[in-house]
Amino acid sequence: MKLSLGPVQYYWSREDLQEFYRQVAEMPVDIVYLGETVCSKRRLFRHDDWLETARMLRDAGKEVVLSTMALLEAESELKTMRRICANGEFPVEANDMAAVQLMSAAGLPFTVGPTVNVYNAATLKVLAEAGLIRWVPPVELDRKTLAAILEEVPQDVETEVFAWGRMPLAMSARCYTARAYNLPKDDCQYRCLDHADGLTLRTREGEPFLALNGIQTQSALTCNLLSEVGVMRQLGVDVLRISPQARHTAHIVRSFADALRGKDQHPDMERFMPVGGCNGYWREKAGMRYSQS
Amino acid sequence: MQLVCPAGNLPSLKAAIDEGADVVYLGFKDDTNARNFAGLNFNDRTLYQGLDYVRSKGREVYVALNTYPRPQGWKRWQAAVDRAADMAADALIAADMGVLDYAASRYPDLPLHLSVQGSATNYEALKFYRDRFGIRRAVLPRVLSMSQVKHVAENTDVDIEVFGFGSLCVMVEGRCLLSSYAAGQSPNTHGCCSPAGEVRYEETATGLETRLGGVLVDKVGKGENAGYPTVCKGRYDALDKTYYAMEEPTSLNTLDLLPELLGAGVKAIKIEGRQRSPAYVRQVTRVWRQAIDACLNDPHNFQPRSEWMQQLGAVSEGQQTTLGAYHRTWQ
Numbered sequence: 001m002k003l004s005l006g007p008v009q010y011y012w013s014r015e016d017l018q019e020f021y022r023q024v025a026e027m028p029v030d031i032v033y034l035g036e037t038v039c040s041k042r043r044l045f046r047h048d049d050w051l052e053t054a055r056m057l058r059d060a061g062k063e064v065v066l067s068t069m070a071l072l073e074a075e076s077e078l079k080t081m082r083r084i085c086a087n088g089e090f091p092v093e094a095n096d097m098a099a100v101q102l103m104s105a106a107g108l109p110f111t112v113g114p115t116v117n118v119y120n121a122a123t124l125k126v127l128a129e130a131g132l133i134r135w136v137p138p139v140e141l142d143r144k145t146l147a148a149i150l151e152e153v154p155q156d157v158e159t160e161v162f163a164w165g166r167m168p169l170a171m172s173a174r175c176y177t178a179r180a181y182n183l184p185k186d187d188c189q190y191r192c193l194d195h196a197d198g199l200t201l202r203t204r205e206g207e208p209f210l211a212l213n214g215i216q217t218q219s220a221l222t223c224n225l226l227s228e229v230g231v232m233r234q235l236g237v238d239v240l241r242i243s244p245q246a247r248h249t250a251h252i253v254r255s256f257a258d259a260l261r262g263k264d265q266h267p268d269m270e271r272f273m274p275v276g277g278c279n280g281y282w283r284e285k286a287g288m289r290y291s292q293s
Numbered sequence: 294m295q296l297v298c299p300a301g302n303l304p305s306l307k308a309a310i311d312e313g314a315d316v317v318y319l320g321f322k323d324d325t326n327a328r329n330f331a332g333l334n335f336n337d338r339t340l341y342q343g344l345d346y347v348r349s350k351g352r353e354v355y356v357a358l359n360t361y362p363r364p365q366g367w368k369r370w371q372a373a374v375d376r377a378a379d380m381a382a383d384a385l386i387a388a389d390m391g392v393l394d395y396a397a398s399r400y401p402d403l404p405l406h407l408s409v410q411g412s413a414t415n416y417e418a419l420k421f422y423r424d425r426f427g428i429r430r431a432v433l434p435r436v437l438s439m440s441q442v443k444h445v446a447e448n449t450d451v452d453i454e455v456f457g458f459g460s461l462c463v464m465v466e467g468r469c470l471l472s473s474y475a476a477g478q479s480p481n482t483h484g485c486c487s488p489a490g491e492v493r494y495e496e497t498a499t500g501l502e503t504r505l506g507g508v509l510v511d512k513v514g515k516g517e518n519a520g521y522p523t524v525c526k527g528r529y530d531a532l533d534k535t536y537y538a539m540e541e542p543t544s545l546n547t548l549d550l551l552p553e554l555l556g557a558g559v560k561a562i563k564i565e566g567r568q569r570s571p572a573y574v575r576q577v578t579r580v581w582r583q584a585i586d587a588c589l590n591d592p593h594n595f596q597p598r599s600e601w602m603q604q605l606g607a608v609s610e611g612q613q614t615t616l617g618a619y620h621r622t623w624q
Contacts, residue, residue: 070468071414071436071465072414072415072417072418073414073415073436073437073438073441074441075444077415078415078417081417096414096415096418097412097413097417097418097421097422098415098417098418098421099417100418100421101417101418101420101421101424102417104421105420115468117361117388117389117390117412117467117468117481118390119361119362119363119389119391119481119482120361120362120363120364120367120389120391121364121391122367122389122390122391122392122394122395123389123390123391123394125391125394126390126391126394126425127390130421130425138470138481139470140470140473140474140479140481140482141363144365145363145364145365148363148364148365149363149364151364152364167470167474169469169470169471169474170464170465170468170469170470170471170525171436171464171465171468171469172436172463172464172465172539172618173436173437173438173463173465173618173623173624174463174539174540174618174623174624175624176538176539179538179539180531180532180538181532184622184624185624186621186624199531199532200531201529201530201531201538202529202530202531203508203509203510203529203530204509204512204528204529204530204535205509206530207508207509209475209508209529210471210524210529210538212531212538217464217471217539219474280477281473281474284477285477286473286474286475286476286477286506287470287473287474287475287477288474288475288506288508
């Protein structure tokens with residue numbers, strides 16, 4: 001099994017992104033997904049910056065994939081996506097069917113992220129015919145469903161599971177971070193920059209529930225499937241995805257790399273989470289639950 | 294421009310047809326459609342009764358098969374496609390690529406529509422579904438502004454249907470997992486948002502609490518209406534305040550935009566609400582029939598009548614309506 005680092009879901013400063021990926025070059029991950037997937041207004045890092053970072057990581061021995069946006073509405077967003085799809089150097093992760101369309105029309109291989117809806121093998125077959133080489137199941141899929149799909153997964157299509165991070169749960173035309181500050185989306189003042197791991201939303205009983213990340217809503221709780229590495233290997237999962245966070249990413253990667261090497265360990269992962277963990281989806285329960293069995 | 298109305302059961306179907314719906318859409322009595330609630334939807338007997346009624350009036354029936362089958366349910370979805378083909382549905386509304394592929398290859402004469410649950414918000418995505426499965430129409434998610442709807446319609450030869458009225462999804466449909474995160478079931482997997490079995494209303498000393506999967510979604514004081522707890526319409530805490538973090542309990546109403554939608558080439562207006570009462574369906578269909586006829590008759594001078602707005606307001610969630618994402622400032 002391989003380890004991957006998903007796209008950074010948050011809006012970080014240019015310097016922070018550069019520093020982060022300098023560290024990633026040294027981390028024991030095999031695959032790195034790069035690019036802005038949430039909001040087209042986040043432009044501190046430009047197309048050429050992403051390409052430069054991609055080349056740096058490739059030279060450091062990483063397999064690099066360029067990720068595209070999950071919610072495409074404006075023509076300008078389609079234009080950016082076309083540019084990524086036509087980059088000519090790196091494979092592309094489609095997070096919307098628009099990128100699937102462009103890549104397949106161009107006869108180029110592509111991967112799909114968790115916001116392209118794949119719930120059965122018949123869908124995988126359609127996508128494999130279109131050029132799919134790897135897929136990430138929707139985060140709500142449980143282990144039994146995944147096992148059943150994997151029995152029929154098309155040859156040469158790899159399966160990658162979202163194994164760590166605040167989970168992307170929903171997207172909207174409305175920006176909830178701007179709304180939290182009583183700002184209109186068109187004048188959001190880039191408040192996402194102040195929330196490097198998203199803005200935690202609590203219930204009125206103080207329970208951490210969701211995290212606002214611009215137009216994206218995430219789980220407040222961190223999905224943690226570290227203890228499932230052995231099970232996933234048996235199922236035939238090829239790649240484990242770690243979603244980057246503002247702090248501790250290197251520690252998290254190391255813990256997963258150790259687990260992949262069969263190191264029998266039970267590290268305290270809670271300390272690496274913004275507000276606590278969950279694994280409910282994997283165990284056929286509500287996503288926010290944490291269950292031992 | 295067609296008026297497409299919800300039929301959660303036989304009385305609603307008849308109400309919609311009697312009030313002038315061009316089309317009713319309905320689902321079977323299981324998790325193959327996105328309104329899988331107890332007491333709703335059609336079995337074989339009511340289906341054929343409904344079909345007879347619709348056909349006798351020269352109108353159409355669309356079958357919604359708009360959830361995502363997992364391997365354990367695959368055969369049930371296949372059977373539902375077979376059933377829709379057997380009854381010669383005027384269209385099958387589907388979301389899942391596997392289901393669309395099965396329907397397109399098995400029943401090439403069965404017209405296919407991409408459901409709003411298919412989550413296609415742009416013309417490039419629509420091109421994929423048209424090229425692969427020959428879809429004739431797509432229902433757009435409620436996340437696009439008016440100018441974006443127009444842009445999609447201009448750049449595709451797939452017919453465009455949009456939501457005109459009803460409960461407002463503030464998240465892009467087909468890719469919202471808030472319900473399963475709190476309560477284990479989502480529209481995609483189980484055909485329901487906020488499963489009824491996970492909903493609790495609890496009277497406390499300080500007010501009425503509404504919960505989903507144990508999570509406190511809202512709490513209302515005396516004299517306030519407690520809505521059905523959906524995650525996106527709850528009140529939560531952030532930045533030292535308690536507020537509707539995503540949206541207030543409100544309904545979508547695009548009556549004001551009717552001339553613009555018509556001008557943009559939108560082919561059909563969909564009314565949400567298969568889970569609502571026959572009285573709701575009757576009222577909403579009546580108003581929209583009158584409005585569409587008035588607009589088709591004289592689009593340049595179309596003005597929604599105040600009594601239409603009142604009547605729609607009265608059956609709206611939270612008794613208030615919004616233009617939602619169609620209106621840029623809402624975003």
